[in-house]
Amino acid sequence: xxxxxxxxxxxxxxxxxxxxxxxxxxxxxxxxxxxxxxxxxxxxxxxxxxxxxxxxxxxxxxxxxxxxxxxxxxxxxxxxxxxxxxxxxxxxxxxxxxxxxxxxxxxxxxxxxxxxxxxxxxxxxxxxxxxxxxxxxxxxxxxxxxxxxxxxxxxxxxxxxxxxxxxxxxxxxxxxxxxxxxxxxxxxxxxxxxxxxxxxxxxxxxxxxxxxxxxxxxxxxxxxxxxxxxxxxxxxxxxxxxxxxxxxxxxx
Numbered sequence: 601x602x603x604x605x606x607x608x609x610x611x612x613x614x615x616x617x618x619x620x621x622x623x624x625x626x627x628x629x630x631x632x633x634x635x636x637x638x639x640x641x642x643x644x645x646x647x648x649x650x651x652x653x654x655x656x657x658x659x660x661x662x663x664x665x666x667x668x669x670x671x672x673x674x675x676x677x678x679x680x681x682x683x684x685x686x687x688x689x690x691x692x693x694x695x696x697x698x699x700x701x702x703x704x705x706x707x708x709x710x711x712x713x714x715x716x717x718x719x720x721x722x723x724x725x726x727x728x729x730x731x732x733x734x735x736x737x738x739x740x741x742x743x744x745x746x747x748x749x750x751x752x753x754x755x756x757x758x759x760x761x762x763x764x765x766x767x768x769x770x771x772x773x774x775x776x777x778x779x780x781x782x783x784x785x786x787x788x789x790x791x792x793x794x795x796x797x798x799x800x801x802x803x804x805x806x807x808x809x810x811x812x813x814x815x816x817x818x819x820x821x822x823x824x825x826x827x828x829x830x831x832x833x834x835x836x837x838x839x840x841x842x843x844x845x846x847x848x849x850x851x852x
Contacts (some may be wrong), residue, residue, distance in 0.1 A: 602763065604719050607831065612785055612786060612789060612802075612805055613805050614789075614805050614809065615796055615801060615804065615805070617647055617649070617796055617800060617801060618657075619644065619649045619653050619654050619656075619657035619665070620657050620660075620661060620666075621804065622644050622647045622682070623640060623644065623654070623657065623658070623661065623667075623674075624666070624676075625673070625800070625804070625841070626640070626644075627667075627674070627676050628676065628680075628684045628841065628843070629679075629838050629841055629842040630685075632675070633674050633675060633676040633677070633680075633681065633684070633767065634674060634675035635673070635674060636672050636673050636674075637655075637658070637672045637673070637674060638672070640654060640658070641654055641655075642751050643844075645799045646797075647796055647800055648708065648776055648797050652822040656782070658674060658776065661674075662674075663832055665677055665679060666679075666680055667680075674772045682754065687753060687807070687811075690726070690810075690811050691737065691807060691810050691834065692695040692831065692835075693728075693743055693744075693745075693815050694741055694743070694744035694745070695743060695744055695815065696743070696744040696818075696834070697742075697743050698740055698741070698742035698817035698819070699741075699842045700761055700766070701740075701741040701742055701760065701761060702734065702736060702738050702739065702741055702759070702760060702761060702762060702766075703729075703739060703740075703757070703758075703759055704737065704738040704757070704759065705724060705729055705736075705738070705743045705757055705758075706735060706736055706737075706739075706755070706756045706757075706758065706759040706762065707720065707753055707754060707755055708734075708735070708754050708756055709754030712754075720752070720755075722738045724751070726811075727739075728813075728814055728815055730742065730773035730774055730814065731773075732761065732773065738773075739773075739814065739821065740766065740770070741814055741819050742761060742816070743815065744819045746763070749844075752816050756791070766819070767799070767819070767820050768818040769792070770814075770816055773814075774813075774814045774816070776816075776822055777822065779809075779812065779813065779814075780822060780825060780826055782809060783809060783826040783827065783829075783830045784807060784826050786802065786809060786830060787826060787829055787830060787833060789802050790802045790803065790806065790837075793827075799837065801831070803834055803837045803838075806830055806834050807834060809829060810813060810827070810830060810834065811825050813830075815827070
């Protein structure tokens with residue numbers, strides 16, 4: 601069973617911009633993660649977001665606990681700061697030399713409610729594990745991370761080496777060719793795109809796609825794997841965005 605399956609390369613998931621997504625992207629790149637409302641209004645205009653739309657979005661985000669406001673300055677909440685940390689770790693995961701071991705998570709319980717099953721599946725997928733069969737999840741043990749957090753009393757952790765060749769097993773668990781084709785399509789779209797709003801939507805799609813990258817050892821990947829190039833494009837864009845914001849914020 602293959603998991604982390606992206607859409608076909610010809611169907612890039614370029615979601616329309618929202619005022620909330622623009623604000624969060626701007627603030628998540630700032631250190632400290634805050635901007636006065638006058639600067640937020642100035643910056644979001646480049647993405648086609650009107651000032652009235654922005655102010656309504658800011659009010660909703662404060663009510664939802666996404667932002668905190670002090671006078672006329674908006675800052676990311678602690679919850680969103682934690683989300684930024686987790687997203688950065690997911691987009692740029694730390695790896696270690698792979699010795700051939702695989703990590704395995706086995707769900708031993710049955711009869712769980714659909715919501716519980718869906719939640720656990722989402723958490724296991726976020727850990728870049730793939731489902732071999734129902735209740736059995738695994739991946740090469742090449743990620744530099746502690747044992748996955750507590751997933752409940754019905755989840756057991758194991759380590760071992762499969763009899764099946766590792767490359768064949770990885771290819772059966774992840775749609776590597778499809779992921780690579782979509783990444784190449786995204787890179788081409790980003791290269792051709794110059795309008796700020798279009799680049800923003802393309803890079804947002806790149807982030808979502810990177811979260812589905814299995815981050816396998818090089819030996820298990822097809823030749824010319826585009827994961828590093830897509831990460832570099834995203835990192836460069838984020839830096840450009842922050843530098844643009846800082847430059848414009850310094851103006852009177």
